Amino acid sequence: MSKLEDIVSLCKRRGFIFQGSDVYGGLAGTWDFGPLGVALKRKIMQTWWEYWVDKRDDMYGVDAAIIMNPRTWVASGHVATFADPLVECNDCHGRFRADHLGDFGEGVTTEEFRAAGAKCPNCGKSDWGEIKKFNMMFETHVGPVTDDTSIAYLRPETAQGIFTNFKNVVDTIYPDLPFGIAQQGKAFRNEISPRDFVFRSREFEQMEIEYFVDPENWQKSFDELLTDCHEFFENEMGLKAEDIRDYDVPAEDRAHYSKRTIDIEYNYPTGWGELMGVAYRTDFDLGNIERESGKSMVYRDKMTGKSFVPHVIEPSVGVERLLMAVLTNAYHEDEVNGEKRVVLQLPENLAPYKFCVSPLLKNKPELVEKAKEVYQLLRKKYQNVTWDDSGNIGKRYRKQDEIGTPKCVVVDFDSLEDGTVTVRDRDTTEQTRVKIEEL
Numbered sequence: 001m002s003k004l005e006d007i008v009s010l011c012k013r014r015g016f017i018f019q020g021s022d023v024y025g026g027l028a029g030t031w032d033f034g035p036l037g038v039a040l041k042r043k044i045m046q047t048w049w050e051y052w053v054d055k056r057d058d059m060y061g062v063d064a065a066i067i068m069n070p071r072t073w074v075a076s077g078h079v080a081t082f083a084d085p086l087v088e089c090n091d092c093h094g095r096f097r098a099d100h101l102g103d104f105g106e107g108v109t110t111e112e113f114r115a116a117g118a119k120c121p122n123c124g125k126s127d128w129g130e131i132k133k134f135n136m137m138f139e140t141h142v143g144p145v146t147d148d149t150s151i152a153y154l155r156p157e158t159a160q161g162i163f164t165n166f167k168n169v170v171d172t173i174y175p176d177l178p179f180g181i182a183q184q185g186k187a188f189r190n191e192i193s194p195r196d197f198v199f200r201s202r203e204f205e206q207m208e209i210e211y212f213v214d215p216e217n218w219q220k221s222f223d224e225l226l227t228d229c230h231e232f233f234e235n236e237m238g239l240k241a242e243d244i245r246d247y248d249v250p251a252e253d254r255a256h257y258s259k260r261t262i263d264i265e266y267n268y269p270t271g272w273g274e275l276m277g278v279a280y281r282t283d284f285d286l287g288n289i290e291r292e293s294g295k296s297m298v299y300r301d302k303m304t305g306k307s308f309v310p311h312v313i314e315p316s317v318g319v320e321r322l323l324m325a326v327l328t329n330a331y332h333e334d335e336v337n338g339e340k341r342v343v344l345q346l347p348e349n350l351a352p353y354k355f356c357v358s359p360l361l362k363n364k365p366e367l368v369e370k371a372k373e374v375y376q377l378l379r380k381k382y383q384n385v386t387w388d389d390s391g392n393i394g395k396r397y398r399k400q401d402e403i404g405t406p407k408c409v410v411v412d413f414d415s416l417e418d419g420t421v422t423v424r425d426r427d428t429t430e431q432t433r434v435k436i437e438e439l
């Protein structure tokens with residue numbers, strides 16, 4: 001089994017992530033988070049929010065509607081150009097993203113694609129139709145009339161909910177430049193071929209920042225934000241520096257308005273892949289809004305009186321891609337007492353539970369009573385604490401290792417005598433005696 005399959009299997013077995021609509025045979029590209037998955041996901045999102053918004057003086061949050069006025073997506077260019085190259089096999093009629101079938105860019109032409117002789121992943125033939133542009137936005141209708149006038153889209157990115165609120169934030173908070181607006185929330189893309197577990201889904205969650213700058217100083221802010229992104233991944237998410245690398249996207253592969261884009265890539269079990277993008281988007285978005293809405297997006301500097309449309313730097317990360325990086329980094333197999341063990345070495349700040357408390361024996365009321373006491377005590381102190389009295393102690397350790405609980409606390413007969421408990425460490429499996437009040 002590859003490591004990805006091991007991770008997928010662990011996620012299902014232990015209630016982290018299930019296929020979306022599993023009971024009806026699933027819905028491709030959608031995933032449901034179970035009790036432990038949602039705990040991990042929320043901790044990742046909460047840590048991100050604390051790091052980027054709560055702990056900084058130059059960042060403000062918003063939470064915009066998912067369904068926006070469709071003019072948003074005309075102005076942003078998504079209606080015209082948010083499309084991937086779709087190609088169909090003439091033999092088996094399988095449909096694929098052309099640029100994923102070889103070393104092509106998204107602008108690959110039919111001639112280039114055919115000349116490269118790519119084989120159909122379904123049937124192995126090499127008989128391809130014309131490449132067509134496939135728009136990835138999900139359409140819906142707003143209100144009781146279903147015609148062209150009521151079309152709306154599920155947002156394909158959270159960014160536009162930030163840009164459309166730029167003026168609202170400026171006019172209510174009066175922030176000094178440079179400053180950022182942050183948002184977390186769902187995004188939807190009708191991906192041609194969702195794949196690699198939650199890496200490429202049709203419904204996912206983004207954490208995006210639009211950082212507004214004076215165009216003269218964009219480089220400084222870009223470099224600082226990029227450094228902060230690395231610090232966040234390494235210090236807050238526990239990822240290793242050697243598994244993260246910057247890909248400086250060459251001009252021909254960047255969006256036409258972007259003067260610089262760095263894709264931060266992670267070493268996933270499937271190989272290096274984009275974890276996030278940091279893009280200098282100039283005044284492209286605010287300029288588009290001015291043109292489409294007729295409203296001014298000019299910012300006036302309080303100190304100098306200088307008036308201009310700010311430029312923007314966008315650090316954008318997908319929650320599921322980050323969660324997959326965190327799981328990849330945490331998943332380990334080792335051997336304990338001659339038996340294979342699976343252990344999720346999650347950083348303590350992300351583990352769904354900090355402690356698991358249990359009585360050595362379930363059928364000894366005095367042990368259960370004492371253990372409940374310890375459990376309540378730890379719950380009050382740390383909140384995320386779990387209780388487990390199922391199976392034998394070895395099985396409980398095995399289960400807690402798999403869900404990443406850093407410490408297991410076991411109450412035994414000595415605990416009744418001397419007020420100490422066994423604390424067993426997830427990573428080293430070492431056991432120590434600790435006084436209850438020192439936990």
Ligand code: ATP
Nearest residue numbers: 191199200201204274275276277316317318320321
């Ligand atoms: P890719 O090239 O992999 O399709 P992208 O460059 O289109 O990604 P962006 O539009 O820059 O992605 O979106 C910002 C972030 O959102 C990405 O870095 C990624 O973390 C996340 N993301 C984008 N598409 C998906 C998806 N289909 N499933 C999960 N996360 C996604």
